[in-house]
Amino acid sequence: MKQTARQHPNRRPYSAAVPGEAAALRPPSFLFWSAVHGLCCLVSAALGFRFSRLLFLLLFSPASHHHHHHNHHHVHLLHQPPTAVIPAPPLLRPDLPPPPPPPPAVAGRVGVGRHGIRVRPWPRPNPAEVARAHKILARLRQEQRLRYGVKDPRPVIVVTPTYARTFQALHLTGLLHSLMLVPYPLTWLVVEAGGVSNETAALLARSSLPVVHLPFHEDMPVLWNDRHRFEARMRLRALRVIRERRLDGIVVFADDSNVHTMELFDEIQKVQWMGALSVGILAHSVAPDATAKRQQRASEKETSPLPIQGPACNSSGQLIGWHTFNSLPYAKKAATFVGDGVTVLPTKLEWAGFVLNSRFLWKEAEGKPNWARDLDEVGISGEEIESPLDLLKDASSVEPLGNCGKKVLLWWLRAEARYDSKFPTRWVIDPPLEIAVPAKRTPWPDAPPDLPYQRIANEGGNVEKHVSKKIRSSRSKRSSHNKKKHETHVDTQVSDMSNAQEK
Amino acid sequence: MESGIWVLALLILHSVFEGIAGQEQELNHRTERISGSAGDVLEDDPVGRLKVFVYELPSKYNKKILQKDPRCLNHMFAAEIYMHWFLLSSPVRTFNPEEADWFYTPVYTTCDLTPNGLPLPFKSPRMMRSAIELISTNWPFWNRTEGADHFFVVPHDFGACFHYQEEKAIERGILHMLKRATLVQTFGQRNHVCLKDGSIIIPPYAPPQKMQTHLIPPDTPRSIFVYFRGLFYDVGNDPEGGYYARGARATVWENFKNNPLFDISTDHPTTYYEDMQRAVFCLCPLGWAPWSPRLVEAVVFGCIPVVIADDIVLPFADAIPWEEIGVFVAEEDVPKLDTILTSIPIEVILRKQRLLANPSMKQAMLFPQPAQPGDAFHQILNGLARKLPHDENVYLKQGQKILNWTAGPVGDLKPW
Numbered sequence: 017m018k019q020t021a022r023q024h025p026n027r028r029p030y031s032a033a034v035p036g037e038a039a040a041l042r043p044p045s046f047l048f049w050s051a052v053h054g055l056c057c058l059v060s061a062a063l064g065f066r067f068s069r070l071l072f073l074l075l076f077s078p079a080s081h082h083h084h085h086h087n088h089h090h091v092h093l094l095h096q097p098p099t100a101v102i103p104a105p106p107l108l109r110p111d112l113p114p115p116p117p118p119p120p121a122v123a124g125r126v127g128v129g130r131h132g133i134r135v136r137p138w139p140r141p142n143p144a145e146v147a148r149a150h151k152i153l154a155r156l157r158q159e160q161r162l163r164y165g166v167k168d169p170r171p172v173i174v175v176t177p178t179y180a181r182t183f184q185a186l187h188l189t190g191l192l193h194s195l196m197l198v199p200y201p202l203t204w205l206v207v208e209a210g211g212v213s214n215e216t217a218a219l220l221a222r223s224s225l226p227v228v229h230l231p232f233h234e235d236m237p238v239l240w241n242d243r244h245r246f247e248a249r250m251r252l253r254a255l256r257v258i259r260e261r262r263l264d265g266i267v268v269f270a271d272d273s274n275v276h277t278m279e280l281f282d283e284i285q286k287v288q289w290m291g292a293l294s295v296g297i298l299a300h301s302v303a304p305d306a307t308a309k310r311q312q313r314a315s316e317k318e319t320s321p322l323p324i325q326g327p328a329c330n331s332s333g334q335l336i337g338w339h340t341f342n343s344l345p346y347a348k349k350a351a352t353f354v355g356d357g358v359t360v361l362p363t364k365l366e367w368a369g370f371v372l373n374s375r376f377l378w379k380e381a382e383g384k385p386n387w388a389r390d391l392d393e394v395g396i397s398g399e400e401i402e403s404p405l406d407l408l409k410d411a412s413s414v415e416p417l418g419n420c421g422k423k424v425l426l427w428w429l430r431a432e433a434r435y436d437s438k439f440p441t442r443w444v445i446d447p448p449l450e451i452a453v454p455a456k457r458t459p460w461p462d463a464p465p466d467l468p469y470q471r472i473a474n475e476g477g478n479v480e481k482h483v484s485k486k487i488r489s490s491r492s493k494r495s496s497h498n499k500k501k502h503e504t505h506v507d508t509q510v511s512d513m514s515n516a517q518e519k
Numbered sequence: 520m521e522s523g524i525w526v527l528a529l530l531i532l533h534s535v536f537e538g539i540a541g542q543e544q545e546l547n548h549r550t551e552r553i554s555g556s557a558g559d560v561l562e563d564d565p566v567g568r569l570k571v572f573v574y575e576l577p578s579k580y581n582k583k584i585l586q587k588d589p590r591c592l593n594h595m596f597a598a599e600i601y602m603h604w605f606l607l608s609s610p611v612r613t614f615n616p617e618e619a620d621w622f623y624t625p626v627y628t629t630c631d632l633t634p635n636g637l638p639l640p641f642k643s644p645r646m647m648r649s650a651i652e653l654i655s656t657n658w659p660f661w662n663r664t665e666g667a668d669h670f671f672v673v674p675h676d677f678g679a680c681f682h683y684q685e686e687k688a689i690e691r692g693i694l695h696m697l698k699r700a701t702l703v704q705t706f707g708q709r710n711h712v713c714l715k716d717g718s719i720i721i722p723p724y725a726p727p728q729k730m731q732t733h734l735i736p737p738d739t740p741r742s743i744f745v746y747f748r749g750l751f752y753d754v755g756n757d758p759e760g761g762y763y764a765r766g767a768r769a770t771v772w773e774n775f776k777n778n779p780l781f782d783i784s785t786d787h788p789t790t791y792y793e794d795m796q797r798a799v800f801c802l803c804p805l806g807w808a809p810w811s812p813r814l815v816e817a818v819v820f821g822c823i824p825v826v827i828a829d830d831i832v833l834p835f836a837d838a839i840p841w842e843e844i845g846v847f848v849a850e851e852d853v854p855k856l857d858t859i860l861t862s863i864p865i866e867v868i869l870r871k872q873r874l875l876a877n878p879s880m881k882q883a884m885l886f887p888q889p890a891q892p893g894d895a896f897h898q899i900l901n902g903l904a905r906k907l908p909h910d911e912n913v914y915l916k917q918g919q920k921i922l923n924w925t926a927g928p929v930g931d932l933k934p935w
Binding site for chain 2 (some may be wrong): 128129130131132134136139140141142145146151152153155156157159160161163164165291314409461
């Protein structure tokens with residue numbers, strides 16, 4: 017049995033009892049088989065293909081011929097019952113005594129040899145099991161956070177200024193989902209310009225977060241510069257509410273169109289009183305044409321690929337200054353009013369890059385640093401609040417977060433729909449549309465003839481040309497391209513105008 | 520008055536004990552003490568419990584072999600070399616063989632490598648035999664016990680059977696000369712010819728420095744449920760499947776290649792170590808031999824090892840309670856692997872993770888250079904120390920001979 021096992025290409029289940037008897041039989045059979053092997057090699061060399069001893073077996077043992085065929089085909093032993101493999105019957109050799117049948121595989125003993133590949137009849141994931149696995153992963157994540165994450169996490173207070181407009185649903189839903197993923201107790205203060213509206217309330221009701229919906233009874237201005245200042249006042253309103261109610265936690269200024277990472281919320285837990293983060297500014301223009309591309313490449317050589325606002329540190333990790341936004345390369349292409357099809361630029365230091373300990377705002381708090389200005393004094397007598405640094409007497413004690421500003425944990429973006437865009441209330445089309453007719457000239461056939469923006473534009477005379485060109489350009493998608501083309505031709509006048517407005 | 524003082528003393532003692540218990544409880548919350556069938560022995564110090572005498576063999580048995588091929592220091596069989604170096608400078612070493620409890624023979628049998636780096640075991644029996652002949656003629660200690668108080672490190676695939684193919688290894692059996700010696704090997708399978716009683720199973724060598732450099736922050740979420748990288752079909756030697764890994768790896772692939780919970784493939788990613796740290800379960804199926812460095816890697820990176828190898832004996836099984844740390848799946852249950860893994864209760868999984876987080880567990884699997892307390896070298900010595908004192912029948916009487924010096928295949932008797 018030992019000899020046959022050696023040249024038979026298929027191995028059989030083997031037990032430990034055999035090695036002893038094999039040794040005695042080996043010398044004579046060894047010579048015989050080496051002779052046969054030599055003969056086969058010579059024949060192969062003559063024929064030019066591999067003439068293996070298998071052919072001998074095929075010739076000399078017709079009885080087990082069909083077993084060879086069975087074994088030489090590529091039979092995947094799929095769907096085979098999970099038992100030990102049935103051994104092939106021993107071959108008959110004309111010159112050697114018939115070998116004893118192989119001993120049956122002993123139950124419980126692992127055998128050498130061919131085993132089947134067991135495949136389930138339906139090898140697909142079971143949804144109940146996948147759900148259980150996800151529960152396990154969530155629980156393990158919780159445990160991991162307890163063990164290695166932030167010790168004694170403080171609640172988070174998020175301050176968001178917003179107002180009802182076309183893209184509000186887009187931005188607010190994104191922010192809502194990000195906040196729902198935050199693992200810390202959260203309070204969301206949403207300040208809405210124009211008073212509390214059903215639009216915003218409907219969106220906020222979709223989250224399961226505790227929301228404080230604060231009305232701000234003035235309308236959002238149209239020009240971007242005004243809007244930045246207006247938002248600052250809205251945020252101050254929220255900060256005053258925090259002070260009145262003595263809410264405890266870390267205040268994050270999350271604008272509704274910004275993008276936040278989850279690591280941000282872990283990082284801000286480290287703040288003592290006031291912290292500063294690096295904000296990536298997504299201010300590149302939407303559709304560059306040839307001249308714009310050249311300008312962009314030129315400006316990119318000077319600055320980093322993504323402009324970043326945030327703390328600047330020296331080599332020992334101390335705050336020495338601020339990286340702010342260089343708006344010169346974009347001066348010609350800046351948006352002036354909301355809904356303009358070009359890039360919106362941020363202010364020098366955006367509010368989103370700062371976080372506060374809410375006790376900083378309280379009237380009385382232990383350990384409140386003396387470089388904090390009292391909130392009641394801020395912004396009363398027409399003072400312009402541009403960034404949270406105005407809440408401090410001394411800006412050098414701000415803590416740089418995110419590996420001293422090296423990690424960008426959130427991105428600033430302002431994207432608004434066209435100034436004359438409309439959306440169905442609460443994004444529900446009721447009653448359902450009967451006929452949809454493609455618009456030829458303007459997307460909205462019932463656009464009012466005299467848009468409010470036109471009135472403002474008419475006051476600054478040169479921009480009239482600007483506006484009239486816009487009405488001519490019909491398709492909304494191409495309009496930004498056309499606008500840019502026209503702008504570059506009319507550049508000197510428009511740039512004068514925009515520079516004047518920016519100042 | 521006196522009773523008041525006693526009450527006060529009792530109260531103080533009680534609060535002290537509770538403080539200690541509270542601290543221990545906090546420690547238990549983070550990690551758990553590991554105690555195997557031999558007790559709480561992972562942190563035992565072998566110094567003072569045994570003495571080892573290292574034979575001085577000519578350098579053709581060790582140094583010259585290593586000089587010829589320095590790759591031996593990095594492959595998974597490098598434990599034999601590092602064990603030698605460790606013993607040379609260890610406090611358990613003694614220069615007086617009369618007081619030694621154990622004798623060590625430094626012969627590097629696994630260092631004859633192919634161009635690909637795989638060791639060829641064909642000359643190893645002759646090398647071992649020649650080394651034993653040398654020590655038996657130059658020192659009297661081998662003949663005194665016929666090797667029963669000697670130990671040898673044989674980390675190759677099937678240990679002292681000295682072959683990489685299981686059938687051939689079984690056929691050869693353990694080298695006859697080593698019949699009475701203690702073998703320190705990586706191969707362990709119950710009821711197998713190549714595992715003898717009293718052997719010490721060790722983990723394969725995995726480079727500790729390389730693993731240290733790939734550590735990621737521990738708060739990175741473990742988001743992969745099951746992870747495996749390696750072959751499922753050994754296309755060169757067994758293209759149809761069924762022989763390699765007894766069909767177990769092929770079964771895993773066929774059943775779970777479409778399952779999103781199983782991140783399994785034959786890739787060789789550069790982030791292999793980092794990915795293991797992001798996984799909850801790491802599969803450690805058998806290959807051509809039941810053991811693999813995956814177990815060591817899984818333990819070091821905190822991933823629960825899922826061992827798919829029937830009857831396997833894991834390293835230091837008397838010191839480490841592997842049943843409590845890893846998950847054992849029978850080869851015939853592999854098609855139900857997803858059901859098995861998702862129905863483990865969450866407390867059990869948490870406990871396994873806590874046990875794996877214990878630093879003494881990770882240390883026991885490694886062979887650091889230089890040696891550190893609690894590492895695999897010390898566990899080997901602890902294992903040897905637990906076998907002391909030697910039985911009386913270890914020492915042979917005058918003229919008694921047990922070993923047959925001509926036993927074994929004819930090819931082994933040729934001098935090396």
